[in-house]
Amino acid sequence: MKTPIHDFLVKYAESGNVRAHMPGGKGIEYPLDITEINGADVLYESCGIIRESERNTAGLFGAAETCYSCGGATLSIQAMLAAAVSLTGKKTIAAGRYSHKSLINSAVLLGLNVKWIYPDTFLGADIRPEDVEQSIDGDTAAVFVNSVDYLGGQSDIAAISEVCKKHGVLLLADNAHGAYKVFTGDHPLSLGADMTADSAHKTLPAITGTAYLHLADSAYLSAAKSAMSLFGSSSPSYLMLDSLDLCAKYIAEERESALRTLERVRELKAELISAGVPLYPSDDMRITVDAAAMGYTGEQLGNLIRAKGAECEMCGNRYAVLLFSVVQPEKDFAVLSEILRSIPRTEPVEIREIPVIRPEAAMTAKEAYFSAKKTVSVKEAVGMICAGINSPCPPCVPIVYPGEVISAEAAEAMLYYGITEIACCSL
Ligand SMILES: Cc1ncc(COP(=O)(O)O)c(C=O)c1O
Known part of the structure; x- marks a missing residue:
């Protein structure tokens, strides 16, 4: 497997060229740290070495296209949701309730309506295909599913994909924890997902912050790249791109x-x-x-x-x-x-199980987040409308989302997870 980004960076570092360009480190500590100089390609409009490396990675994952992310799976998730809106012209996403907070960040930024699909267990990601089907209507742009979740739970992506195909909606998989499935044959792309957000850095040899946005159809590429540039830095890190390039070589050669x-x-x-x-x-x-x-x-x-x-x-x-x-x-x-x-075993400890909480929405996440707000203690917040994004971390899954009314049950769950204050709408 060729490593076009790495080769370019090494050659440039060895050239001794005067670096009259960013970044300010001038290659002294990190010789491979450059910016989008001549020949180094442009991440969000890749057509040179980055594109070649992305194509190598796409081939390994069985994707039609892959976009590199230097902003983690968080950026890939934001971009795939934005791309789904651009491609369908619709703003409703049916999503597993206990999704990573990047979903709700995106809902705030994009003004999405999120229709929740509830699992059986609190903070579980495993949702049923029949519940997915119930959640889809004529306004649905896409279904968003997290699989693998933080405890290692997985959804039946193949069955959910059948439902999505039957109703003509996109299936977006948060596969942040499952990039290693490139080796196991059950990557969500091969099970029918249309787009997947994979953290390379969680389970593959790639540095923190590196991720992929994989696409099952090259018709999504232009919307996906445009969406990446909507949220991503205009100075993507070449140390991260180098790491993704070398990771492709690892995947190809170290199966x-x-x-x-x-x-x-x-x-x-x-x-x-x-x-x-x-x-x-x-x-x-x-x-x-x-x-x-x-x-x-x-x-x-x-x-x-x-x-x-x-x-x-x-x-x-x-x-x-x-x-x-x-x-x-x-x-x-x-x-x-x-x-x-x-480690010695003793008597089992009684752990209080938190039930699945179904808060009522009073306004959209965007309306609530950008409303006049004040931070109050979680006890005081009962009956108020949540306006902030607070989540026990990990797993970075909020208990109540902006726009939802904080019930006594939800407040109790937040306190149980160590959240003591929360921003609420003040009007
Ligand atoms: C389920 C899930 N999705 C998305 C993310 C975001 O991934 P990243 O840290 O690569 O931005 C995480 C991070 O832990 C996660 O657990």
């Missing part, structure tokens, strides 16, 4: 090694289960430990794991999540196995 690492995650899961460590069912790239069943809160378990030399991706009230990558060093598996098997 066996990546599959072996995925196998190691499965083996570790099996080993832990047979040692009696209680696990929550998750996708192939993470191990979600049911800390409560071991006698701890997620946070307590996270502290015990940290004291023994490992750091978790997330420690919630009930779970501790270990997130892997295709380049996870082999030695880590034995260390994690030893740590988790050595």
